[in-house]
């Protein structure tokens with residue numbers, strides 16, 4: 053068998069970002085500059101890395117950006133006050149509050165407070181509801197990136213059996229909904245699933261979002277299946293590992309995403325795309 057194709061999220065991101073940069077240039081003629089605010093509460097070192105990647109993407113694309121770093125001890129009311137301020141700020145079209153938040157702050161209270169039109173994460177209940185119904189909404193970035201990567205393999209989604217492992221609100225659930233919207237037949241697995249290898253190995257498209265380094269080996273994968281690895285696990289060595297055992301799985305799978313360089317960069321690109329879209333809509337375009 054020939055070697056599996058590696059789906060480069062980095063390369064696809066570069067292509068999409070070129071298109072975004074062109075649109076930013078067009079908008080600048082109308083004095084519109086997409087603006088993103090990132091709110092970071094506390095000092096989780098992993099979060100700082102993502103925030104820096106987002107800042108860099110904003111710089112590269114000519115977006116306006118603000119990063120608000122609040123102390124871990126900040127109260128829920130302080131975070132809510134900042135969100136309210138950003139909701140009202142005309143230069144800001146997208147607001148991202150980095151999750152997880154410190155335990156004394158209710159994530160739901162914060163997410164509910166973000167203006168629906170500026171919710172570029174797609175986490176607000178109104179955007180989630182519109183996604184479920186199939187109405188227009190800001191799509192969650194990681195799931196949108198996953199679908200884009202599958203589409204760019206050129207392999208048709210409609211009619212295929214897709215298995216999603218993980219059912220979180222930010223990844224598993226919305227990925228399953230988007231795959232269903234693309235007319236896949238979708239099965240969801242989670243920590244209570246029996247015979248998971250048997251189910252996963254029936255998938256034409258396997259999306260893995262668990263949070264356990266290298267758990268999914270070749271016994272979970274049908275020969276030729278598309279494998280999308282959302283997992284981001286920091287090993288003790290400091291290296292980043294996915295949820296998929298890439299070395300063994302690539303020997304049997306079809307197109308497969310690496311970690312790093314797979315879903316991660318696509319998440320950031322989709323965030324930029326959502327911010328651009330929000331900027332256009334808030335200015336009465338689109």
Ligand SMILES: NC(=O)C1=CN([C@@H]2O[C@H](COP(=O)(O)OP(=O)(O)OC[C@H]3O[C@@H](n4cnc5c(N)ncnc54)[C@H](OP(=O)(O)O)[C@@H]3O)[C@@H](O)[C@H]2O)C=CC1
Pocket residue numbers: 194217218219220221222223224241242243244245248261262263264282283284285315316319
């Ligand atoms: N690349 C990117 O941009 C992003 C990457 N990530 C990464 O993706 C991974 C998943 O993130 P997230 O969805 O937030 O994680 P959560 O911890 O919120 O959810 C994990 C899901 O996996 C399920 N699960 C856990 N253990 C097993 C198991 N042994 N067998 C089957 N299912 C299991 C859980 O089941 P149950 O519901 O029963 O508990 C749950 O549904 C993480 O590694 C995270 O770092 C996340 C966001 C963005």
Ligand SMILES: Nc1nc(=O)c2c([nH]1)NC[C@@H]1CN(c3ccc(C(=O)N[C@@H](CCC(=O)O)C(=O)O)cc3)C=[N+]21
Pocket residue numbers: 101102105148149150151152173193194284292311312313314315316317319320
């Ligand atoms: N409100 C909110 N929205 C998010 O979108 C969100 C969040 N909170 N909390 C944390 C997770 C995680 N996440 C990542 C984004 C980019 C990379 C990324 O760029 N990864 C690179 C390299 C990362 C590295 O080297 O450490 C890669 O995979 O190649 C990773 C992870 C967004 N998240």
Ligand SMILES: [Mg+2]
Pocket residue numbers: 220
């Ligand atoms: Mg979680």
